[in-house]
Every structure is written in C-alpha cells, then in structure tokens.
Amino acid sequence: MTGTHVHPLDAATTLTPTARDSYLGKTDPRYAHRIGPFGGITAATLLKAVLAHPDRQGDPIALTVNYAQPISEEPFVIEAVAVRTNRSTQHWSVVMTQGDTVVTTASAVLALRRDTWTSTEAVFPAVSPPSSLPRLGGPEAPTWFANYDVRIAQGMPLDTSRPLAEKDSITTLWVRDEPERPLDFVSLASICDVFVPRVMVRRPVRVPAGTVSLTTYFHADSAGLSACGTAHLLGTAHASHFGMGYHDQTAQVWSPDRVLLATTHQVVYFKE
Amino acid sequence: MTGTHVHPLDAATTLTPTARDSYLGKTDPRYAHRIGPFGGITAATLLKAVLAHPDRQGDPIALTVNYAQPISEEPFVIEAVAVRTNRSTQHWSVVMTQGDTVVTTASAVLALRRDTWTSTEAVFPAVSPPSSLPRLGGPEAPTWFANYDVRIAQGMPLDTSRPLAEKDSITTLWVRDEPERPLDFVSLASICDVFVPRVMVRRPVRVPAGTVSLTTYFHADSAGLSACGTAHLLGTAHASHFGMGYHDQTAQVWSPDRVLLATTHQVVYFKE
Numbered sequence: 001m002t003g004t005h006v007h008p009l010d011a012a013t014t015l016t017p018t019a020r021d022s023y024l025g026k027t028d029p030r031y032a033h034r035i036g037p038f039g040g041i042t043a044a045t046l047l048k049a050v051l052a053h054p055d056r057q058g059d060p061i062a063l064t065v066n067y068a069q070p071i072s073e074e075p076f077v078i079e080a081v082a083v084r085t086n087r088s089t090q091h092w093s094v095v096m097t098q099g100d101t102v103v104t105t106a107s108a109v110l111a112l113r114r115d116t117w118t119s120t121e122a123v124f125p126a127v128s129p130p131s132s133l134p135r136l137g138g139p140e141a142p143t144w145f146a147n148y149d150v151r152i153a154q155g156m157p158l159d160t161s162r163p164l165a166e167k168d169s170i171t172t173l174w175v176r177d178e179p180e181r182p183l184d185f186v187s188l189a190s191i192c193d194v195f196v197p198r199v200m201v202r203r204p205v206r207v208p209a210g211t212v213s214l215t216t217y218f219h220a221d222s223a224g225l226s227a228c229g230t231a232h233l234l235g236t237a238h239a240s241h242f243g244m245g246y247h248d249q250t251a252q253v254w255s256p257d258r259v260l261l262a263t264t265h266q267v268v269y270f271k272e
Numbered sequence: 273m274t275g276t277h278v279h280p281l282d283a284a285t286t287l288t289p290t291a292r293d294s295y296l297g298k299t300d301p302r303y304a305h306r307i308g309p310f311g312g313i314t315a316a317t318l319l320k321a322v323l324a325h326p327d328r329q330g331d332p333i334a335l336t337v338n339y340a341q342p343i344s345e346e347p348f349v350i351e352a353v354a355v356r357t358n359r360s361t362q363h364w365s366v367v368m369t370q371g372d373t374v375v376t377t378a379s380a381v382l383a384l385r386r387d388t389w390t391s392t393e394a395v396f397p398a399v400s401p402p403s404s405l406p407r408l409g410g411p412e413a414p415t416w417f418a419n420y421d422v423r424i425a426q427g428m429p430l431d432t433s434r435p436l437a438e439k440d441s442i443t444t445l446w447v448r449d450e451p452e453r454p455l456d457f458v459s460l461a462s463i464c465d466v467f468v469p470r471v472m473v474r475r476p477v478r479v480p481a482g483t484v485s486l487t488t489y490f491h492a493d494s495a496g497l498s499a500c501g502t503a504h505l506l507g508t509a510h511a512s513h514f515g516m517g518y519h520d521q522t523a524q525v526w527s528p529d530r531v532l533l534a535t536t537h538q539v540v541y542f543k544e
Contacts, residue, residue: 061518062485062539064336066379068356068363083367083374084340088517089484089541091340093365093377095355102355105365105379107338109485109539111518116544117475118515121441169393202391212361213334213381215487217520217539219513240524241491241532243390245360246333246383248489248535250522252512260513263520265537267334267381267489269361272388 007181008147009190012037013045015052015078023049023078027071031144036070038144039211040193042096046106047189049080050092056082057090058110059222060185064215065106074098088112113221124258127153130174130232148194149178149232157196160204169198169239169249180230185218188225191233191253192216192264198239198249199270209270212246216264220255228255245269279453280419281462284309285317287324287350295321295350299343303416308342310416311483312465314368318378319461321352322364328354329362330382331494332457336487337378346370360384385493396530399425402446402504420466421450421504429468432476441470441511441521452502457490460497463505463525464488464536470511470521471542481542484518488536492527500527517541 006014012028031041043065050056077097084091089111096104133151155171175194177187197209237251246267253262278286284300303313315337322328349369356363361383368376405423427443447466449459469481509523518539525534 062338064338064379064485064487066334066363066381068361069358083377086341089340091338091374091377093367095365102363105355105363107336107377107379107485109338111484111541113516113518116515116517116542117471119474120513120515121474121510122512199389202393203389212383213336213379213487215336215485215537217537219515219518219520221516238393240394240535241392243388243392243491244385244493245388246385246491248491250535250537263512263522263537265487265489265522265535269383270388 007179009044009177009181009187012041013048013186015045015049021079021081024075025078026075027073030147033142033144036072038193039067039214040190041144042071042104043193043214044186044190046078046094046096046104047108048186049078049094050108051185053080053082056110057085058112060108060218061111062109062215062217063106063189064213065104066213067104067211069101069103071103072098076103120260122252122260124254125172125234125236127172127234133174147178148175150175150194155201157200158204158206164203167202169202170236171195171201172236174232175235176230176232182230183225183228185225188253188262189216192251192262195235195237195249195251197268197270198237199242199247199268202239202242207270207272209268211266212269214264214266216262218262220259220261224259225261231256233261279451281316281449281453281459284313285320285458287317287321293351293353296347297350298347299345302419305414305416310465311339311486312462313416314343314376315465315486316458316462318350318366318368318376319380320458321350321366322380322382323457325352325354328382329357330384332380332490333383334381334487334489335378335461336485337376338485339376339483341373341375343375344370348375392532394524394532396526397444397506397508399444399506405446419450420447422447422466427473429472430476430478436475439474441474442508443467443473444508446504447507448502448504454502455497455500456494457497460525460534461488464523464534467507467509467521467523469540469542470509471514471519471540474511474514479542479544481540483538484541486536486538488534490534492531492533496531497533503528505533
C-alpha cells in the first residue's frame, strides 16, 4: 500500500502501537488549521487509539476531547487506558503528549448496544439537496477544509449581507469526506468539528476563535454508520450564549435518510 | 462548627487534602440515589477538588464527568491534577477511586474570563413563578431529592395523563437547594443533574436508567453566580434521540433574571 492509495483521513490518523496502551503518531499537513491541526482530526485520532486497542469492548457512545495546547509538527504519543470495563460499558482515559507536555486529554465511553425502545425527537431540517448547493472553499479557507466537501444551505460564516439584528448563529450544511470515504466512527468524530465557531456566523467579523473542549454523543452503531456509505451527511449547528471570551455550540449530524447519527457540543474561545 | 450548621451540600462535598493533588472524601447518605449517590453531588465533589486546589487559576467553563461504576459507601480518594496551565485557560484531570477501582473520571477547563461581545440566543421559557407551583416530592422520590426544592412547570415524569403520541421529553422546572444556600459553581454543578432521565418523561413507565457521562458548560463567573443568591433557578431539559439502550439529554439553567448560567448535556443508559 503506498501513500497515494491511502485516504488522507486514514493517513492522518495512522497510529503505531509502541506498548500495550501507547501509540506513536504524527500530524498531517493536509489537516493543518491556522495554529496546529484541525480539532476534528485530533478527536478522530484519539478515538482511533481507543477503537484500535485490543481491550476495546463495544462502540463509542460518548467522546470528550480537551484541547489543552496547540499540537506542534513534532510526533506525538497517545496513551489510551481502559480505566473501567463493566458488563455493557467501558470507560477510557486518553492523553496525547509531545515531550513532557500534555497537549490534549480525552475520555471515551464505549457500550455494547442492544435493541430497546427508540425515538428521535430532534427534527430533520428542511434543506435543499447537496447537488443543488455549491461546494464551499476558496483561498480563505484553512488547509484542512480541502478534505471535506461542504455545502452550506443556511448560515454562511462572515456573511455581511444580513443585518446584524436579524442574525442568529445557525448553520445547516451537507458534509462528506473529500475524496469520498465510507463513514465510520473515526470520520464521524472529525466531521462533528467541521462547524466553524458560531461567533463568525453571528457576527460578520473574523476573530481569533477555537475549540477548547468538545463532547460528542454517538446515536448509531458501527452498522448504522456503514449504512451511510459515502453520502453527504446533514449537519445543523447553533449557539446558546456568547460572553466573557467563550461561547457554546451544539450540532446534530444526520444521515441523508434522516437518522440522527450524533449530537455534538463544544465550548469555544473567542477574542473580543 | 457542628453538623447542624453545615449545609448538606457542603457536608456532602467536604474533602480533606492528603497530598498536593489528593483528597479524601466520603459519601453522604442524604444524597443517596437508588444505587450509589446522586450523580450531581459526585460532579460537585469532583469540581470542588479542582476549585479548592492551590494551583487553581480562574473559574470553570467546562466540566465532564464519567460515571464508571456506582460509588459505594466506603470513603473515596480524589486525585486532581492541573495537566496544563496556559495564560488564560487551565486543564484538569480528575479521578475518583475506591481501593484499586476507578469509580469516576472527570475533566475540567478553567478560564480567566474577561469582557467581550456578549449575546444570548437561547430563549427563556414562558413559565409561572415558583410560588404558583407545588413543590415536587413524596415517598417515591429518591433520597437526594429532599435536598432540592423542585417545582415543575411542564413535563412531569411518569405522567400517564397525556397520550403517548402527544408527548415530548421536555421538562421545565424551578429548582434551588433545600435548605436555601447561596449559588456557587459547586451547587450549580450538582443542580445541572437534577433533571430525571428524559425516557421517564417521554414514556410513563419507570425503567432503570442513569447518567453515564455528563458535560456542563458554565456561562457565568463567580460574581454572576453570587448575584443569584438563594433564588430558584429555571431549568429546561429535553432529549434528541433514544435508542439501543441510551439517550442524550440537554438542559439550560437560567437565573430568575433571565441570565443563562449553564448548558448541560448527558448521555443516559436506559433498560428496555
């Protein structure tokens, strides 16, 4: 297998086991953000360390990633430890270090899922199909953005055409890996961070901003994600509150067949 | 100071430092749930270990607690480590053990907050004042519930009077500590878990259910919480999706003056 045949997401999340709970990895310049890598690829890499571990039991239901410090272009070490394995759940603690510095911490909960009563209360947004919308991009987009085919149906960042008083922070978009790649937990974990900081949707100004802590809840199992294939997913994101340097944001990620795959929450730093 | 003058919340979250990053604590039978303590008091205790630490810098903006296993009535040890301190943020890893068993893990992000642009997009629900609503309680409530004055405006758990087809999982309620206690981060962290599993609101059946992972984002600083005094707070909670043994739920907690204090998210196990 040569580099040209490996999907960028799989290349960027490649981990080499070095001990029972340890992996070595490195950043991929294709997923670079303005400072350090895209938060989504870091979340995906930390989750992959858990999913690839021989002690893994079940599929992820919750993932929290804390971005303690920008990751530099040096290699990184991931330690992933199953701190508790119960009959149906498994709790993981994950730490990414560079030298003596902790750059990211994470926790993951896995579960053996089984059929129960089921219901979706969230409502699939009314949107145009991805084929009817232009792909977002251009020279102002960060490097990592080229790895995603994003088509915005509502809530373009930095849109100065709407009066400020009318604005909300909602963005609804279609997204898939570019090039196409079958959906799995690793790619979904990354997609959950494609929504730009809501402050740049609400206010048409570019301000320094970045994810500080990200939590994703997965509502599908491995089979449910496989069933999505390489189709565009629908995402819709909004914020509740902005103030004193931070805002929250929440997003839903749906399959094109209207299955809610994940809900994801984050707290975002912003300047000014 | 004798026990009769200490608020139950302060008694239950009392920690004795035993080393730089270590504390000893014990469960308080007044905050008992059906199995182990109320999840809120555990979250509050873990956060208190961070806030009481000499290395603390700033106020909490994010807290994630993973309930790995029910806590027994033995004493517990909390290790709270500041894994990274930046200019304006500080990242903590916290582990609660009993003997060799990890029972709970947590992460917290603290920040030195400063004035920025501010806006609240979430909308304060239209509700009757707490004085017009009855206090919830009774012999079926778990023990911990006696420490809260809860008045439900909408979405009573186990309500069989509404047809299932009309039901959603929304509960809107007023809540304060009982007896009254001035609001701070420790009490707010606990209050964020007072919303019963949404599955018991949506379906009028009592099923085994419990929080697996809880994340809270704090939108106020210490002064903002102090300003709430001992007043009832308004909380509103809902779920997005139920299925394969788990559901998510999200809540907002507001001051009576319509200041959004926290947004809180959790994934909940349920049987059947």
